[in-house]
Amino acid sequence: MWFKKDYCWMLPLMGFILLGMIVVTNWPKAGSWYDSQEDRQINPIQVEELANWIIQGRNDFVPVTFKLDETDVIDNIPRLLELIPGEKLSEQVEKIPLYKKLVVIPKNGEFPSEVLAFLTANWQRKVILLEGGADAWNARITADSIESLRLTLKEAQSLLRIRPFFHPALLESTELEETQQDRYVAPVAASPPLLEEEEEEEEEEGC
Secondary structure (H helix, E strand, O other), X not given: OHHHHHHOOHHHHHHHHHHHHHHHHHOOOOOOXXXXXXXXXXXXXXXXXXXXXXXXXXXXXXXXXXXXXXXXXXXXXXXXXXXXXXXXXXXXXXXXXXXXXXXXXXXXXXXXXXXXXXXXXXXXXXXXXXXOHHHHHXXXXXXXXXXXXXXXXXXXXXXXXXXXHOOHHHHHXXXXXXXXXXXXXXXXXXXXXXHHHHHHHHHHHHO
């Protein structure tokens, strides 16, 4: 009886403490753009998907590259940001809103590890790495021809739909082929007999 009288309040108190600990440990962090720890890792993206993002006019990402030489060219990527190493790197990245994904476009599929570490240091920012980098983009999207590439049927069909948006000449030729195709022209429909008879009756009454 002595235990029940003096310590019965401890059981509900311990329950409240345990519940509070569970809530605190599982409470989502404010401002987080990620649902789990796995989402904070660098995610890959293929050139076809990036091309579709550009065609759709999406504004929720910023394409970035790093230290391009004069001979290195990455065409047809709007708002491409060239990151400058050193102190200016942090200034450039801080100007980019956190809600915008960073699509990293390395020259040959690789990117300086120290730069990637800096870009992913803020776990609120989502970083995406373009598979194959600038080489893959130039070979599949900006190249004049893709006949020499070893592509699956699905990849070839996908690129045939995408590439005209980045090559005006291809887009014009596609439109020209469509206009040269034989089109079915529906004949002008004749007036139904009943309507013709009604029109003749109206003309007679008018006379």
